[in-house]
Amino acid sequence: MIVVVLTIVNGLLAMSELAVVSARPARLRNMADQGNTGAAVALRLAEDPGKFLSSVQIGITLVGILSGAFSGATLGLRLTEWLRELGVAGSVADVLGVGIVVVLITYISLILGELVPKQIALRDAESVASRVAPAMKLLAAIGSPIVWLLDVSGKFVLRLLGQSGETEEKVTEEEVKTIIAEATTAGVFESDEHSMISGVMRLADRSARGLMTPRLDVDVVDLSDDSSEIRKVILGTHRSRLLVQDGDSDSIIGVVAIKDIIGVFANGQPLDLRKFVQQVPVVMDHADALDVVRAIRNSTVHMALVVDEYGHFEGIVTSGDILEVITGVFQEETGDDPALVKREDGSYLVAGWMPVDEFSERLKLHIPKDAKFETVAGYVLSIINRLPAVGETFEHDGWKFEVVDLDGRRIDKVLMTKLA
Template sequence: MIVVVLIIINGLLAMSELAVVSARPARLRTMADLGNGGAATAIELAEDPGKFLSSVQIGITLVGILSGAFSGATLGLRLTDWLKSVGMAGSLADILGVGVVVVGITYISLILGELVPKQIALRDAEGVAARVAPAMKLIAKIGSPIVWVLDISGRAVLALLGQAGDSEETVTEEEVKTIIAEATTAGVIETDEHSMISGVMRLADRSARGLMTPRLDVDVLDLSDESEEIRRTILDTHRSRLLVQDGDGDSIIGVVAIKDIIGVFANGLPLELRKFVQPVPVVMDHADALDVVRAIRNSTVHMALVVDEYGHFEGIVTSADILEVITGVFQEETGDDPAVVKREDGSWLVAGWMPVDEFGDKLKISIPRDAKFETVAGYVLSIINRLPAVGETFEHDGFKFEVVDLDGRRIDKILMTKLPD
């Protein structure tokens, strides 16, 4: 009975150690905020692992010594005497008596003292840690003199090994993505939720250039144009706001809301376009996405101009552009082509404007973090370093690339086929 009790105590200590070490601090803090005192104690233990581990190790070592002493001195000798009493030779009885007891105790210790308790700890690390933390804290206080000596000794050995100082526990972006993927697989979050969470993480990594609609795709009203031409531009656009320029293409003076101008045309009044112009914030092309979000949030026009270091107008970022990064691209007109399509033969038809980070996630292609391009077209140009011709092919990163369409000097469509391993 003493040996069984010692094995159970060993199992409780092993379970407590693994639970506190494996418990996620974020979950423990949430439990502590809800009034769980055990979770708060578990956080204290995890923040000072040296003392906690020393306390647990003292208990496990003492249990191991006592268990070995009792099993060898009592059970082993009793079995040896019984084997001799049934006629077994003395030397063989000595070996079998101690051997059988050691094997049996070791087996039970592995099951009840290690494997089962640790499996319980891994299944609910935070819950177990919150339950055992008060007892572990009490053990640490009782054995504090010995714990202090062991803690100091351990730190000294770590210093000799060049491991002095506290370890930095940081959560990387890859770990967060892995956790989200595991939650999706387990059904904790929906696939669409996973996509949106990934979009939020992508947003933080983008610059203004990676968010913007390029100037070639932006509709602009020119103050120098005739009223009829301006009217025709307004009727042809599906935008709710249009930029206004005064002079060349870099002289953007603001933006007008179409709803403000429609009334002028409806009443047959002369159009004084300048008085409808609203100022629009300006951001640099290398500005972080979160800086762009702040600029748009503080503006009533829900838009920002993107310029380069020379002041050249590069494009615009709207609140819709930011939302598209998170939720996916919205179809603006009937017949709009999607960013990427998988064909029946297994190949991929990719739009040149597709953001390169989404492209990398979709096709499992590694994109350098310091890349100087934002789209798939830029990715292709970075590989061949020149403007390709229609039908030109090349191989890269396990794929065969074929440029199937150009829009002027822009790469419009790329066909990608997976190469044999």
């Protein structure tokens, strides 16, 4: 019975050690905020692992010594005497008596003292840690002199090994993505929720240039045009807002809402477009996405102009552009082409405007973090360093690329085939 009790005590210590070490601090902190005092104690133990581990190790070592003494001095000798009474030779009885006891005690210690307690700790580390933390704190207080000596000795040896620096807790983006993927597999998140969370993480990594609609795709009305041309542009657009320029394309003075001026046309009144122009915030093309979000949030037009360092107009970012990064691209017109299509032969037809971070995630391609491009078209141009011709092919990173369509000087469609 003493050996069984000591084995169970060893299991409780092993379970406590693994639970406190593997418990997630964020979850313990949340439990502590909800009034769980055990979780608060577990947090303090985890913040000073040297003393905590020393306390546990003292207990485990003492239990191991006592268990070995009892099993060898009592059970081994009794079994040996019993075997001799059965007629087993003395030398054989000595070996069998001690050997059988050692095997049985080792088996019980592995099951009750290690495997089962540690499995319990891993299944619900935070809950177990919050329950055992007060007892572990008491154990550390009782053995504090020995704990102090062991802690100092351990740090001294670490310093000799060049490990004197404190470890810095870091959670990488890849670890967060892995946790989200595991949560989706376990049913905690729906697949659409997983996609949107991934979109939020992509958004934080983008710049204004990676979010914007380029100037070639932006509808603009020019104040220098005559009234009939302005009327034609306004009635011909499917946008709810139009940028207004005064002369050249870099002289953007603001934006007009179609709903504000449609009544003027309906009443047959002359249009003074300048009266309806609203100011638009301006952001640099290399500005972080979160800075762009703040600029748009503080604006009544829900739009921002993107300019480069020379003041040239590059494009616009709208609240819809930001939402598309999170939820996916919205289809604006019938027949709009998707960003990426997998064909029957296994190849992929990719739009040149597809954001390169989504492209990398979908096809598992490595894109450098400091890349100077934002789209698949920019990725292709960075490889060949010139404007390709329609039908031109090249190979890169295990893929065969074929430029199948150009829109002027812009790469519109690329066909990608995985190389054998």
